[in-house]
Amino acid sequence: MPTTATPTLAHWMLQEIHEQPATLAATLARYADQNGFRDDTCEPIREWLSALKGDLVIAASGSSRHAGMVAEITIEDLSGIAVDVEYASEYCYRCEQSLKDAAVMIVSQSGETADTLAALRKAHAAGHKTFAITNVPASTMATEATVSMPTEAGRERAIPATKSFTGQLLVLHLIALLAAESRDTLTDAAIDQHLAAAAALPELIASQLEAWEKSVREVAEKYRDVENFLFLGRGVHYPIAREGALKLKESAYIHAEGYPSGELKHGPNALVSDEVPLVVLATVDRGDAESVLRYEKTLSLLEDMKAQGARTIAIGNSGDHTLAAICSHVIEVEETNEYLLPMCEVIPLQMFAYYMALQNGVDVDRPRNLVKSVVRE
Numbered sequence: 001m002p003t004t005a006t007p008t009l010a011h012w013m014l015q016e017i018h019e020q021p022a023t024l025a026a027t028l029a030r031y032a033d034q035n036g037f038r039d040d041t042c043e044p045i046r047e048w049l050s051a052l053k054g055d056l057v058i059a060a061s062g063s064s065r066h067a068g069m070v071a072e073i074t075i076e077d078l079s080g081i082a083v084d085v086e087y088a089s090e091y092c093y094r095c096e097q098s099l100k101d102a103a104v105m106i107v108s109q110s111g112e113t114a115d116t117l118a119a120l121r122k123a124h125a126a127g128h129k130t131f132a133i134t135n136v137p138a139s140t141m142a143t144e145a146t147v148s149m150p151t152e153a154g155r156e157r158a159i160p161a162t163k164s165f166t167g168q169l170l171v172l173h174l175i176a177l178l179a180a181e182s183r184d185t186l187t188d189a190a191i192d193q194h195l196a197a198a199a200a201l202p203e204l205i206a207s208q209l210e211a212w213e214k215s216v217r218e219v220a221e222k223y224r225d226v227e228n229f230l231f232l233g234r235g236v237h238y239p240i241a242r243e244g245a246l247k248l249k250e251s252a253y254i255h256a257e258g259y260p261s262g263e264l265k266h267g268p269n270a271l272v273s274d275e276v277p278l279v280v281l282a283t284v285d286r287g288d289a290e291s292v293l294r295y296e297k298t299l300s301l302l303e304d305m306k307a308q309g310a311r312t313i314a315i316g317n318s319g320d321h322t323l324a325a326i327c328s329h330v331i332e333v334e335e336t337n338e339y340l341l342p343m344c345e346v347i348p349l350q351m352f353a354y355y356m357a358l359q360n361g362v363d364v365d366r367p368r369n370l371v372k373s374v375v376r377e
Contacts, residue, residue, distance in 0.1 A: 111139020
């Protein structure tokens with residue numbers, strides 16, 4: 001990873017967005033190779049998962065919590081392990097009555113965030129086995145947890161999380177596969193297929209970066225005066241909608257909220273107007289029947305929004321003419337496995353936040369009132 005004091009691109013945030021193919025490849029290589037999972041790095045994780053008897057609690061904050069929300073669905077779908085995602089700052093004050101047999105996983109970019117570290121220590125005090133996912137292998141959380149599984153994102157200098165976030169998504173995806181292996185809920189062949197798809201991901205992303213940047217820059221120019229956005233997604237895409245909204249808030253100082261797509265008509269639709277556009281996650285894995293069903297429901301919603309006169313920006317599959325016909329703008333993403341799509345579709349949203357920040361004159365690497373690691377609650 002780059003060690004220079006100045007970015008080679010315009011800002012650290014943009015450079016770190018472009019580094020994601022390399023950081024994802026490095027993270028995958030730490031835990032898997034052409035023969036499958038590596039025993040030297042994965043055996044402690046296997047042992048931890050094999051000892052898991054009850055539910056799994058994931059405690060995290062900010063972007064890391066959104067990664068945990070993706071993991072909740074992926075781990076439950078692939079392994080059958082029940083997962084509960086908590087705000088780390090709230091877990092610290094929870095009663096342990098309902099968590100007697102739980103194991104606790106904490107997710108943190110720095111491994112030093114105060115409320116997440118407090119959650120880890122509370123879990124230890126309650127006798128829970130713990131698991132840390134951080135981007136700093138020697139961090140306090142990685143050192144204190146029962147098991148640690150670092151990402152390989154390298155130093156992240158911009159305050160908005162980009163490459164560390166996709167690194168977390170990938171590590172959590174690998175944990176879901178290891179959990180499925182432990183519970184015998186996927187065959188060896190199916191796990192190999194998932195790993196092969198993950199191995200193809202860095203090149204798939206690299207091949208789209210230039211087109212994404214061009215498309216996103218044009219869209220950001222058209223929406224430069226907008227002060228409020230609603231982001232929508234279903235399933236594993238809902239946390240990515242939340243992450244896209246968070247990126248816009250912290251990077252560009254623009255108000256945005258993320259909702260499950262099916263919740264739009266239960267209140268938030270009252271806000272939708274020419275001044276409040278929608279950003280909708282509408283990708284699909286056509287080999288996954290449930291993904292297709294979610295996609296069809298999203299198309300139906302977008303048709304209603306078009307009739308309502310809403311402005312809509314969709315993240316959708318390349319060549320999806322049906323989607324293009326009912327949306328104001330579409331940013332295209334190449335199709336991949338449903339559980340890997342979040343790692344692809346979040347990158348155009350990161351770029352959107354970046355270019356909207358530039359339109360608003362924001363120092364995108366150092367937004368006001370924010371720090372890289374919140375070390376005081």
